[in-house]
Amino acid sequence: MAEADLDAVIRQLAKANNKSLMGATKKRSAFYVAKAASAKDKEAKARFKLLAESAMLHGTAAAKRLQNSADNTADSYARAIKNAA
Numbered sequence: 105m106a107e108a109d110l111d112a113v114i115r116q117l118a119k120a121n122n123k124s125l126m127g128a129t130k131k132r133s134a135f136y137v138a139k140a141a142s143a144k145d146k147e148a149k150a151r152f153k154l155l156a157e158s159a160m161l162h163g164t165a166a167a168k169r170l171q172n173s174a175d176n177t178a179d180s181y182a183r184a185i186k187n188a189a
Contacts (some may be wrong), residue, residue: 105111111178118174129163 133156140152 114174114178114181116179118171118181122171123173125163125167125170129160129167132163133159135155 136152136156136159140149140156142148143152
């Protein structure tokens with residue numbers, strides 16, 4: 105019973121971290137979009153839009169890596185407990 109609980113805790117913590125990471129990513133992207141909207145020249149607008157897109161791509165990739173790592177850890181723990189039992 106405790107094994108299943110720890111497995112669920114690992115996944116739950118990863119989900120919470122993933123949610124906060126994506127929130128920060130969206131906030132940073134929105135910051136750059138706002139800067140693009142207030143930019144004076146065309147080059148600055150394009151640069152800020154590119155930064156916003158890049159922030160979303162990097163944040164999403166980091167969140168995906170975090171989730172994959174947590175899934176692997178939880179699965180590995182579950183297998184280890186199953187084999188030990």
